[in-house]
Amino acid sequence: MKKTHMRELFAANPNRFREFFIEAAGIKLDFSKNLITAKTMKLLADLAEERRLTDAVNEMFRGEQINRSEQRPALHIALRNASERPIYVDGQDVMPEVRATLEKMELFTWKIRSTQWRGFSNLPFTDIVSIGIGGSFLGPKLVSAALKPYWNDTLNCHYVANIDGTHITEVLKHLDPETTLFLIQSKSFGTQETLENAKVARHWFMQNGGSEDTIGKHFVAITANVPSAIEFGIAEDNIFPMWDWVGGRYSLWSAIGLPTALAIGMDGFRALLSGAYAMDEHFRTAPIDQNLPIILALLGVWYSNFMDADSYAILPYDHYLRGLPAHLQQLDMESNGKRVTHNGDEVDYQTGPIIWGGAGANGQHAYHQLLHQGTRLAPADFIIPLHTHNPVANHHAILFANCLSQTQALMQGKTLSEAKQELIAAGMSAREADALAPHKVIPGNKPSNTVLFERATPRTIGALIAMYEHKVFVQGALWDINSFDQWGVELGKQLGNEILRKLVSAPAREQSSPTLDASTQGLVDLYLGRDKH
């Protein structure tokens, strides 16, 4: 296939678009602009079968401990299971707990949105501040931004994640403690960034009219670690549960999605879950060659493992979806950035790609140059709704045309003779055209998928995100890696604590530490000596 050009494939097969187009759960996928034939897809499907993918899918849906290094199931699918099917963890059906939590969310969102639950001075809430990081931040932030047209006009939704004090300072600066509700979002309730920001929020509240008696009206937690949330000062009734069997980056469907539910209402949140459920059912039941997440996963494997692509671009042509690359970065890279198999053997093939991207069409005036003429192969997903929520002038048609022209240009490119002819037609001499034409050559043959849906509704956004979750799962299964742990992030946390002690404890200032390498020690010294310069 490396010797084949997609131009030829399109020329040879007028049915190519129809043959490589599928639709499920409201998501349409045109994957015809990939360097594949029916035979390629058949061989990739064989690979999936050889890797016993169907067994892996069934294991996940049955609640088996597929996160083997942490001995846990990965059951985000239970959070949106709209069927009567029970899902067991350690012999216990988790569905009653899931439903009870949704009901608790429903009551809470109703109380806040109907202004029954008010702040300490009896004013209704105007602002929600979600404090969390990683999966306790990116997913809810993405979804609430994606569904902005559905927001309640009277409630504003803010997010604080970074331990850079600028983040919380800038958010709190414009808020009134009397009308601000804080959601402390942390599965572990042990994440340094979140706890430190939560303390700052509590202090700000106390300094500005709040009290121990009224904190219960303004602080709510979402966590699997209830004792630590209580110790922090959150009333037990104000704690929404999470469970060990939900990974952080898969948690936007749980009570971690509370900021979204507050912003768009519980009906909207349930519609989001129903979209994800529709994708789950498609994923669980459709044959490999008609299975949207599996096809996406196989194409990713094709480029990573057979064509040496290192990265994968996510290009949403929808302003509301501009947070999608950041969410998928965590989803994909924290899940599949792994180097050993389930058994602990080092892999001798590439695993998860580097995910990057940004809002189309802005990227066309920035990094698309490398996609068109650079030396690296970076497959891309172009994601666009057929209808916009904001039909301004001719904007959506222009946006759509931009999206399509990019995938077309990536696929077909421009040959040397086409470039020369164009220059000569524009009045250039043959000599000048010869000199300039090589710079204008665009090799083409660059793969892309076009992912479409009617409109960015709660349901389609639910289906879209679930589609990517399952894509990541399939790739993890093919690579025989654990997509549900993240031990790699721990070393930085450990070392960070050690360095922090050196930065803040006075005696350490006097002496250098034998445990630090020279570079880190030098940088610590710069920090400790910063006032002197």
Ligand code: F6P
């Ligand atoms: O450090 C990575 C991580 O563990 C993510 O997997 C997780 O989403 C994030 O930190 C936040 O964790 P928590 O919800 O426990 O605060």
